[in-house]
Amino acid sequence: MEEKTGMGSHKLLFQNRQGGSLTGIRDVLSFDENQVILDTDMGLLTIKGKDLHISRLTLEKGEVDMGGTVDSLVYSSNESYRKSGESFLSRLFK
Numbered sequence: 001m002e003e004k005t006g007m008g009s010h011k012l013l014f015q016n017r018q019g020g021s022l023t024g025i026r027d028v029l030s031f032d033e034n035q036v037i038l039d040t041d042m043g044l045l046t047i048k049g050k051d052l053h054i055s056r057l058t059l060e061k062g063e064v065d066m067g068g069t070v071d072s073l074v075y076s077s078n079e080s081y082r083k084s085g086e087s088f089l090s091r092l093f094k
Contacts, residue, residue, distance in 0.1 A: 008041040008062065012073070019052075019067035028057065028064070036066065040075075048072045 010024030024041040031037070031054060036047045041062075052068035 010041045014070055017049075017070045019055075019070065020065070022064045022066070023062055025059070025062045025064045027059065028054065033068070038064065042075060044076045046072075046074045046076065048074075 008024050010022075012020065012022050014020035022038070022040070022045075025038050026041065027039040029037040029039055029044070031052065033052055034048065034050065036052050036054070038045045038047070047066075047070060049068050049070040049072070052066060052070075054064060054066050056063070056065035058064075
């Protein structure tokens with residue numbers, strides 16, 4: 001699987017806090033009805049809310065459509081995730 005490199009376009013569009021669409025998504029790391037964690041071109045994005053659901057996911061294009069009530073959006077660095085996401089063998093043979 002090819003990993004995307006460089007900074008791409010990243011856009012969020014939410015209407016009335018009732019979900020919306022996002023671009024520049026590399027991966028969905030975790031999701032449930034109260035929290036979605038996305039790896040984006042701009043870092044990790046944690047979305048918290050109620051009744052959250054992903055209605056469309058196209059990782060080839062880096063697009064996600066989601067619904068539910070959004071309470072907060074928080075960006076954080078994704079470097080620690082990337083290091084911990086390395087395979088055991090790649091860490092062993094460094």
